[in-house]
Amino acid sequence: MHRIIRNIRVMDPSDGFDAVTDLAVAGGRIVARGMLPPDFTAGEVLDGTGLIACPGFIETSFQAHTPGHGRDGDLASELRAAVAGGVTQVLLRPDTLPMADIPAVLQEQRILADRLALANVHLSGALTTQLQGTALTEMAGLAAAGAIAFSQAKEPVLSAALLRLALSYAADLGLPVLLHGEEPELAANGVMHEGRLSIRLGLSGRPAAAEQIGVQRDIAIAALSGCPIHFPHLSIAAAVAEVVAARQRGEPVTCGVSIHHLLLTEQDIGFFNLHAKILPPLRAVAERDALRHAIAMGAITAISSDHNPWGVDREGMTFTQAPFGIAAVEWLLPLALRLVDEGVLDLMTVLHLLSVGPAQALGLPVPSLAVGATADFCIFDPDSYFTVETGRQWSRGRNLPYGQWELRGQVRYTLVAGRMVFRG
Amino acid sequence: MSAATFRFGEGNPQYDAQGRLRHLLSTEGLRERELLQILDTAESFLSIAHRSVKKTPTLRGRTIVNLFFENSTRTRSTFELAAKRLSADVLNIAVSTSSASKGESLIDTVDNLMAMQVDGFVLRHPEAGAAHLIACHLGDSALVVNAGDGQHAHPTQALLDVFTIRRLAGPIENRVVAIVGDVLHSRVARSQIHALSILGCPEIRVIGPRTLVPEELSALGVHVYHDLQAGLRGVDVICALRLQRERMVSHRLPSLNEFYHRFGLTPERLQWAAQGALVLHPGPMNRGVEIASEVADGAQSVILQQVAHGLAMRMAVLTILAGAAGGE
Numbered sequence: 001m002h003r004i005i006r007n008i009r010v011m012d013p014s015d016g017f018d019a020v021t022d023l024a025v026a027g028g029r030i031v032a033r034g035m036l037p038p039d040f041t042a043g044e045v046l047d048g049t050g051l052i053a054c055p056g057f058i059e060t061s062f063q064a065h066t067p068g069h070g071r072d073g074d075l076a077s078e079l080r081a082a083v084a085g086g087v088t089q090v091l092l093r094p095d096t097l098p099m100a101d102i103p104a105v106l107q108e109q110r111i112l113a114d115r116l117a118l119a120n121v122h123l124s125g126a127l128t129t130q131l132q133g134t135a136l137t138e139m140a141g142l143a144a145a146g147a148i149a150f151s152q153a154k155e156p157v158l159s160a161a162l163l164r165l166a167l168s169y170a171a172d173l174g175l176p177v178l179l180h181g182e183e184p185e186l187a188a189n190g191v192m193h194e195g196r197l198s199i200r201l202g203l204s205g206r207p208a209a210a211e212q213i214g215v216q217r218d219i220a221i222a223a224l225s226g227c228p229i230h231f232p233h234l235s236i237a238a239a240v241a242e243v244v245a246a247r248q249r250g251e252p253v254t255c256g257v258s259i260h261h262l263l264l265t266e267q268d269i270g271f272f273n274l275h276a277k278i279l280p281p282l283r284a285v286a287e288r289d290a291l292r293h294a295i296a297m298g299a300i301t302a303i304s305s306d307h308n309p310w311g312v313d314r315e316g317m318t319f320t321q322a323p324f325g326i327a328a329v330e331w332l333l334p335l336a337l338r339l340v341d342e343g344v345l346d347l348m349t350v351l352h353l354l355s356v357g358p359a360q361a362l363g364l365p366v367p368s369l370a371v372g373a374t375a376d377f378c379i380f381d382p383d384s385y386f387t388v389e390t391g392r393q394w395s396r397g398r399n400l401p402y403g404q405w406e407l408r409g410q411v412r413y414t415l416v417a418g419r420m421v422f423r424g
Numbered sequence: 425m426s427a428a429t430f431r432f433g434e435g436n437p438q439y440d441a442q443g444r445l446r447h448l449l450s451t452e453g454l455r456e457r458e459l460l461q462i463l464d465t466a467e468s469f470l471s472i473a474h475r476s477v478k479k480t481p482t483l484r485g486r487t488i489v490n491l492f493f494e495n496s497t498r499t500r501s502t503f504e505l506a507a508k509r510l511s512a513d514v515l516n517i518a519v520s521t522s523s524a525s526k527g528e529s530l531i532d533t534v535d536n537l538m539a540m541q542v543d544g545f546v547l548r549h550p551e552a553g554a555a556h557l558i559a560c561h562l563g564d565s566a567l568v569v570n571a572g573d574g575q576h577a578h579p580t581q582a583l584l585d586v587f588t589i590r591r592l593a594g595p596i597e598n599r600v601v602a603i604v605g606d607v608l609h610s611r612v613a614r615s616q617i618h619a620l621s622i623l624g625c626p627e628i629r630v631i632g633p634r635t636l637v638p639e640e641l642s643a644l645g646v647h648v649y650h651d652l653q654a655g656l657r658g659v660d661v662i663c664a665l666r667l668q669r670e671r672m673v674s675h676r677l678p679s680l681n682e683f684y685h686r687f688g689l690t691p692e693r694l695q696w697a698a699q700g701a702l703v704l705h706p707g708p709m710n711r712g713v714e715i716a717s718e719v720a721d722g723a724q725s726v727i728l729q730q731v732a733h734g735l736a737m738r739m740a741v742l743t744i745l746a747g748a749a750g751g752e
Contacts, residue, residue, distance in 0.1 A: 196643035200452075202552040202576030202611055271437055272553030316531035316561075318551040320574070 008048025013352035055367035056088025073396035081395035086378030101126035181215035237290035256302035309397025327397025334407035483512035506738035552576035582615030605665035631655035
């Protein structure tokens with residue numbers, strides 16, 4: 001359908017364009033930004049007054065439990081949540097059940113995603129069999145089945161020698177590898193950040209040093225083959241600094257951070273609040289502030305919601321039993337706007353970190369609202385305030401620490417290749 | 425089970441909406457006057473043990489469930505006896521780890537017992553936060569006493585320890601207390617530290633090797649020592665802790681022998697403390713590991729008094745929590 005959005009503020013971080021104008025969409029592409037073709041007729045005309053259009057967001061870490069059990073969400077429920085959050089592209093994590101370490105699983109994911117036709121679904125293949133770090137997967141076969149990246153999800157590779165071989169093998173195929181940089185023996189079975197609060201609660205902790213060492217090691221090993229790597233969720237500034245240093249040496253290394261690590265701290269665990277249990281763990285206040293400084297300095301490529309839904313069964317588990325994760329993809333933009341309101345980043349930079357940055361990290365075409373670009377975009381109302389009500393979300397996940405938070409920036413429309421996939 | 429009953433992280437869940445102590449989950453965050461009320465109530469129950477009729481009607485008609493997911497002799501039997509002396513009906517459930525692994529969740533177990541109209545739970549569980557989980561789930565519908573959750577808290581043990589100190593060593597406001605051994609993994613030590621701090625203990629020391637007594641413990645308001653002689657100098661009370669054999673497997677110690685040589689309480693080392701310093705141990709003891717038999721059985725040991733005090737303390741805690749419920 002041909003569409004015109006009139007009088008809308010277009011913010012395009014790919015070229016810095018920021019003006020109130022008209023947008024025209026036809027044939028799945030942006031056909032005009034500004035002056036419309038004189039003979040252009042549209043099936044739908046939207047009034048964009050007071051709204052902002054920006055490229056659709058790209059979620060680099062998306063757990064949809066497909067294939068999987070279903071009780072904690074599936075591709076349908078989680079993609080509906082994603083498009084409700086203005087997300088137009090997601091990269092599936094390989095730690096599904098069964099795992100995405102053989103081509104057949106990716107083929108199934110592809111068929112399901114195509115049938116749903118919501119957000120664009122990108123597939124990742126496991127870097128090692130069962131993510132166990134003991135054997136290489138058939139990476140060429142996974143690439144042929146559609147993998148655009150290889151990933152270790154939340155599992156570090158214990159053997160440095162095997163990681164070296166896996167990255168060398170992946171480098172032949174030219175696809176980026178997503179790593180969870182953490183020294184596994186030092187992190188052991190920790191369920192939260194190791195520090196004063198873990199000692200107070202009697203919970204086992206994961207020291208910050210484990211992440212620093214893991215990231216250092218993975219960068220050094222990647223340099224042996226030149227394989228591009230991305231750390232989708234770092235939680236300490238010292239690890240980000242390792243990434244920056246590698247990039248200054250010319251190595252293809254990038255990193256992202258979850259929005260949760262920029263907003264929350266270990267203190268949000270309070271008295272065993274399961275909803276604040278994520279991996280890597282929420283850190284101390286000083287570390288959160290250091291991460292904010294790093295992102296303001298341009299050291300971080302992408303912001304992710306690290307979407308990982310868990311259904312109601314998790315609510316009955318103890319803090320130690322409960323699996324890690326937060327399901328917040330629907331509120332990725334409103335949460336990120338907190339960084340604008342708190343003076344950490346300007347709006348254009350936030351939009352860049354949600355769209356252009358993730359595309360660069362994953363080697364995807366840079367999303368844009370320029371004429372001729374694919375019409376993947378989102379329209380949001382920057383001034384609509386709302387209260388987060390848990391239990392009323394699209395995601396089947398109930399693991400959300402933001403209940404009763406007052407946020408702004410609700411997504412009104414999400415378009416994927418010109419099709420309206422969400423209307424708020 | 426509705427998600428709305430979970431109100432994690434919203435204040436201290438052992439208090440109800442009116443600010444009354446509804447559950448005893450941890451000594452952390454207790455108010456001084458409540459702590460003193462518990463100690464004074466325990467005092468009144470001590471004398472009952474010496475009467476020929478040892479029962480009071482306080483909890484007549486109520487049912488208390490001892491729900492134990494870990495082995496225990498002292499704690500379980502004193503809770504059982506405490507509830508019985510208060511005239512409650514007592515249901516003892518020992519859930520072995522193997523049957524828990526058959527799949528029933530803790531919440532489901534508790535809900536099933538609630539369907540039998542019970543009034544309170546005494547819970548021991550190997551995971552930190554388990555008592556908080558069921559207290560948040562139950563809210564005002566039943567009382568919960570934490571009888572040990574993982575490495576987090578064991579409030580009634582700490583309360584009976586401060587009770588013992590107050591009775592036998594005098595006012596806590598001017599007593600120096602040292603806790604010796606595996607503080608990092610000890611729920612007893614954490615609860616002792618909070619209780620002693622709230623009661624105005626001027627100096628709490630923790631003593632042990634850095635692998636069991638990390639510097640971060642100072643965040644709890646204690647002084648950290650890695651040398652026994654320096655740590656014991658001038659202390660009025662020594663709380664020994666049980667050293668578990670798992671610590672050897674996890675390489676936190678080279679051997680039990682070496683621990684004994686560095687940190688075991690012997691009669692000679694007792695001389696480093698103030699004269700007549702009290703020696704406490706929450707049990708079960710490893711004789712010859714954290715404590716020499718001469719000390720455990722010696723004149724300064726109050727280990728068996730602790731057990732007697734434990735009974736009075738558990739009667740006091742059940743009475744106070746049930747009283748809050750009865751006042752509704």
